[in-house]
Each structure stands twice: as structure tokens, then as C-alpha cells.
Amino acid sequence: MYLERLHLRGFRSAADTTVSFRPGVTVLVGENNAGKSNVMDAIRLLTLPLDGKGSGLYPDRDDLHRDGCEDGAHTEECRTTFELSARYRSNVPGDLDMFSQAFDEDDQTASYHLTVTPPPTGFRRAAMSWRAGDGATTDLDPEPRARERIRHLYLPPLRDAQRELASSSGGRIQLVVERLLRDDEAREKFLQKVGEQFEAVEAIDPLPQAIAAVRTRLTRLTEGAHPQTADLGFADASVSSIARGLRLRMEQAGLDPRDLAESGLGYANLLFMAAVLTQLQDAAEADLTLLLVEEPEAHLHPQLQTILLHHLAEEARASHERQPEPGSPWLGRVQVIVTTHSPHVATAVDPRNLVVLQRRPWRPRPATDSAATAAPEAAAPSRPSYQTTAVAVHRLGLDKRDHYKIRSYLNATRSTLLFGQRVLLVEGIAEAILLPEFARLTLADECLQRFHGTALVPIDGVDFEPYLRVLLHRDSESGQRIARRVAVITDGDTGSANVEAAQTRIRKLSALIAASGARDIARVFHNEFTLEPEILRAGGPNRSLLMKAWQEQRPKGWADDWKTVGEGSPDEQAKALSELLKDKNKIRKGDLAQALLAEAAARPAEAPALAVPDYLRDALAWITEATAR
Numbered sequence: 001m002y003l004e005r006l007h008l009r010g011f012r013s014a015a016d017t018t019v020s021f022r023p024g025v026t027v028l029v030g031e032n033n034a035g036k037s038n039v040m041d042a043i044r045l046l047t048l049p050l051d052g053k054g055s056g057l058y059p060d061r062d063d064l065h066r067d068g069c070e071d072g073a074h075t076e077e078c079r080t081t082f083e084l085s086a087r088y089r090s091n092v093p094g095d096l097d098m099f100s101q102a103f104d105e106d107d108q109t110a111s112y113h114l115t116v117t118p119p120p121t122g123f124r125r126a127a128m129s130w131r132a133g134d135g136a137t138t139d140l141d142p143e144p145r146a147r148e149r150i151r152h153l154y155l156p157p158l159r160d161a162q163r164e165l166a167s168s169s170g171g172r173i174q175l176v177v178e179r180l181l182r183d184d185e186a187r188e189k190f191l192q193k194v195g196e197q198f199e200a201v202e203a204i205d206p207l208p209q210a211i212a213a214v215r216t217r218l219t220r221l222t223e224g225a226h227p228q229t230a231d232l233g234f235a236d237a238s239v240s241s242i243a244r245g246l247r248l249r250m251e252q253a254g255l256d257p258r259d260l261a262e263s264g265l266g267y268a269n270l271l272f273m274a275a276v277l278t279q280l281q282d283a284a285e286a287d288l289t290l291l292l293v294e295e296p297e298a299h300l301h302p303q304l305q306t307i308l309l310h311h312l313a314e315e316a317r318a319s320h321e322r323q324p325e326p327g328s329p330w331l332g333r334v335q336v337i338v339t340t341h342s343p344h345v346a347t348a349v350d351p352r353n354l355v356v357l358q359r360r361p362w363r364p365r366p367a368t369d370s371a372a373t374a375a376p377e378a379a380a381p382s383r384p385s386y387q388t389t390a391v392a393v394h395r396l397g398l399d400k401r402d403h404y405k406i407r408s409y410l411n412a413t414r415s416t417l418l419f420g421q422r423v424l425l426v427e428g429i430a431e432a433i434l435l436p437e438f439a440r441l442t443l444a445d446e447c448l449q450r451f452h453g454t455a456l457v458p459i460d461g462v463d464f465e466p467y468l469r470v471l472l473h474r475d476s477e478s479g480q481r482i483a484r485r486v487a488v489i490t491d492g493d494t495g496s497a498n499v500e501a502a503q504t505r506i507r508k509l510s511a512l513i514a515a516s517g518a519r520d521i522a523r524v525f526h527n528e529f530t531l532e533p534e535i536l537r538a539g540g541p542n543r544s545l546l547m548k549a550w551q552e553q554r555p556k557g558w559a560d561d562w563k564t565v566g567e568g569s570p571d572e573q574a575k576a577l578s579e580l581l582k583d584k585n586k587i588r589k590g591d592l593a594q595a596l597l598a599e600a601a602a603r604p605a606e607a608p609a610l611a612v613p614d615y616l617r618d619a620l621a622w623i624t625e626a627t628a629r
Helices: 036-046 097-102 161-166 171-180 184-202 207-222 239-244 265-285 302-321 369-374 400-413 429-442 445-452 465-472 499-515 531-537 542-553 558-565 570-580 589-602 614-623
Strands: 002-011 014-020 025-030 082-089 109-117 127-132 150-155 288-294 333-340 354-362 385-392 422-426 455-458 485-490 522-526
Touching: 002 036, 002 288, 002 333, 014 036, 014 354, 025 036, 025 302, 036 082, 036 109, 036 150, 036 288, 036 333, 097 109, 150 265, 184 207, 265 288, 265 302, 265 333, 288 302, 302 333, 400 465, 422 429, 422 465, 422 614, 429 445, 429 455, 429 531, 429 589, 429 614, 445 614, 465 485, 465 499, 465 522, 485 499, 485 614, 499 522, 522 614, 531 542, 531 570, 531 589, 542 558, 542 589, 558 570
Parallel strands: 025 333, 025 354, 150 288, 288 333, 422 455, 422 485, 485 522
Antiparallel strands: 002 014, 002 082, 014 385, 082 109, 109 127, 354 385
16 A cells, blocks of 8 residues: 555645656655645645654645735635545555545545635634545544554654753663564563663762751751751652653763764664654554654765665565555555655655655646636736645656666666756767766856756766656646756767767657647757767867877877878868877776876966867756756
8 A cells, every 4th residue: 555646736836736656766856946845744734743743734824726816816706715635546456445435436446535725814723624535525524543554753854863862861771662662561561661760870979968958958947847857869760750860872882882872873864764753653554654854964974875775665665565464454564755956865865756846937827718708817916826736756758768768768877857948968978977077168158147046967878768758748637847958969080980870860750749738838959970089179278188088098199199080171080080199099988088188277367268169158058948847
């Protein structure tokens, strides 16, 4: 059993948003303000916390989507409710039997719908109305206790582990101990033993002498009235009083644990997570526990981020493979949902487990054509609104071959391919090294900032098609794409044996873009030869700089090489250099690109800057154009 689909209507950034989930782990990625935390909060409103305590969420009018209201404020004509729906599915026959009253029309899924009316200003309690399933019935929620079989465990972002674990409240430690003392007999035995230890401590010097000194003074002060005496002892032993005196400590294995304040923030955060995750043992007393983890990468180095995600995935996998205890009324399934800004977290899972959330322009549609005619101002609000959209990679229709290539690439590179709404796809490392400098030389401030926000992706080859498909194909449910603008930069390979293959590749890429209906957001930019000859042909100081960079790699043969290049026209030199580069053993292109930039940087500030080839200038200008938000 797992949460398959979440529908948010009118909730914060979600005017009308559907998010799909996978049975084990789903990772939500996206820019700031894309709505990741809103999705998590919607799940928290739709389910009870695992420990049965309140979720801490109190809906108010700020939770209503603003629908393009004037100055972002609500008016009497704005919506007054928001709706949240969760649909659950199981791949195991019978797992949903307890939710039969919530079955959908397909009899294969169960759903619950929550309508929330935030309170008026000055009041705190919202009105909540539940509906089970999609059928029409007079009893909208016939078995409310069935909903309680679905729970969540929430791990918030920006955790202050030292405060949470080292505070005098002892709350987190108490929760761990309490779960291990559910049996009354075990609890009484534990408290009895602790009480005995307390008595032993009370007898250790100088504690008896200390209370004797106080008792003597007290006797002198009270003997003229009602004589008093005093003693020293611990409070009655209770789990809470014991927990308040305990501190979690930590150190590298093999060393003595130290106070948490002496540990790094990253490992302290992991200790906090470990303490929270002990609650998952309670998942055995629920049919489904949704483990909601926000930004787990905080203070963790990349390897720890990957290890953490693999651990969470294992928790989910094991829960679905584990058979319920004999006689247990619970399924005990765990599903993990993670939000992140980290490519290391995102690429730790199969790409099909990724959902890309984005902030896109949105205008509410009028209810009917007649309504739009009668009140055109209602159909076009005074200012644009923005809403969260979702693209689930598993809904993009990628075949197994494309999926395998994308997965292998992300695993190897930890690329930000799926993070940026602007993506620049290039053949190799040389382009990736040079393009940031070319952008600095050619782009104005605003466009340069957009370049910094562009995902620059060297695919180390020419097979661009899988990357275009994942970026340009539409989610089969939401109709949205991952990318908002994509540029492909590739070589024409004129004068080489690869020229025919290059021309075929360029035609196929253009055809793929056209077939995706993406001509307005994706383009192919190509040169005539390859990168290095095009840099030479661009003129300026490029010949001198390339020659010096070449000399660094070919200290003995560089002079003969450049005699071959000659001093003819730019086209003739480019063609000759292209011929020279056919010998793959002569030059390592990545090293040559780095040497070229180093030579350019060593020149006097007043010297002419590197000349940028036209096709790269055009690609940089196009990918950084302003687009409608």
C-alpha cells in the first residue's frame, strides 16, 4: 500500500496541482518557492502523526491560493476553501480491504478528500470536512477510524540537533525510552532499579554532609516555633525526570563519546535523525506510515547524503517485503517522501523516483463562457498568479534504453540536469570549461545571472536524444515539461569522416524538438568544424593563445603542428586544424581548454579578450533570454 497521488486545489502555491509518488521513495526537487514544503504540509493535514500528537499545522487564510488577487490580498470574491485529496494504491491484493468505504470507482484505489475552510481573522480553528472515496453517498465519511490507519512521521528542515538533543527537556530521549517501556511490568522494574541507584548516589560524600549543614541551620531557625528538618534526595523516579538528566553523546567509533556540542553539525544532525527514526518501530501499528523528510542534506557532506538516502530507501523496501506479524491487524508499510536542493540526494535514487516541482504562471479560468462574457474582468485578474506544477519522471514515457542512459549519467556525474529550468547540453568537458568564460565576455549583467542559473551539462558524447526527451516530454497527467528552455551545442564535423553522421544527428535532434512541440523552447546550435577550429577561426588573440596552449601539451611537436595549420585565411586555418585534430593522440581537449583559459588570464588587463565563436555567442544569448514567468 502506498500514496500514489496527491491533488491540491487552492492550497498556497497550488491552484490545481497533482503530484504522483512511487511506492518506495519519491524525491521532490525544484527551485525555491516551487511548493515542495506545501506538498509535505498537505500530506501532514491529510494524515495523523505517527505518535498521535498534533501535527502543529493550523490552517489560516494565508493558506488560500491567491488567484491573482489585487496586490496579493484576498477579497470577498476570492476562494474561501482549499481541497486536498490523497489516493492510495496497493500492489498486493487485499491490502486495501480495510479502506473499502473509500474505494474509488475502479475498486483498485482508495481516496480521501479534505475540504478546509480557514477561520476568519482573529480565530484559530479551521472547519474541516472529510469525504471518503469518489462515490456519491449521504454519509461522506462512513469510517473515519480507517483514515487513522495511515500516519506520517515528519522530519523538519533546518534542524538544530544540538538544541533538540541536548536541551534540558529530554523530550526526544524520553520518546525513545518510552517506546521501550510499554509493558507495565518492565516499566515498574526499570523505575525501581533507577530509584535504588538514586539512593546509592545520595549516600556518596559529601552529599550527606551538605544536607547535614543545611539541616543544622534550619533547626536553629525553626526551633522557636515548629522545628523543621531537611533531607536531600532525587525526585521520584519517572521516565521524564530521568530523561531530563540524560544527554546524547557521540564520537567516532573507537573513541569515547563526548558532549554533542563538541560534534560537527552534520553528524549531530544524523544523530537527531536516528533518534527520530526510532519512531518507525511504531509503523508496525499502522497500515502505512509516510516518512516525510525535508532537506536531509543540511550540514551533510555529499557521501553522507547518498548513504542517508540509501538507508531510507532500505527502510521502505524492507517494510513492503516484511510480512505482518501473525494476528497483527496492521500492514506496517513505510513510504518515504523527500524534498531536496541537492543533486547528491536526488541522484541517489532511480530517476523514475524523481518529481520536479516548478513555479509557473497561471490564470484562473472562468466557470463558463457566458460568465467570461458577462464579467471579462473575472476571467483576467488584475495581476498574474503563480502556481506549483509537477512533472514526474516516471510519467514522461521514457523507454528502458533512455531511462538506463539517464540513470547511468546522473549516477556518474551528480548532475543538476533535472534542477535547472534552463539547460545547456554540450558534447564534452572542453565546452563546459570554456562556456562560463565566454558567457562572462559576451553577456550583460542580467543575462549573465541567468547563465549562472542555467544547468550546463556535458554529456561526454553526441547522444543528446535521451536528455532532450527527459527535458522536453510532457508529464502524461500534468501536461508539464521539466525544462523551460534547452539549447544543444554540437559539432558539424565538416572535413572529417564524421560529417555525414553529424548532419544526420543535427536533423534528428531538430525533428525530436519539433515532434515534442518544443520549437519555441529548444534549439540546436552547431558549428562547421569542431570547437577548437571554430575558436581559431573567431580571430582576435585566439591563434596566439591556442598556439601557446598547444605548446604546453606538445612541447616537442607543436612547431611542426602549427606549420601545418599555416597562416592562410581563417577558414583555411580552421580546416587545417580540424585535420590535425583527427589524430586523437595529439591533444587532450579538456587540458587544451584549461591551458587556453590560463594563457588568456595571464595576459595584461588591457590586452584584447578571447574572441567568442559566433555559434557559441548565439547559443549563450538565446539560452539567457528573458522568458515569461
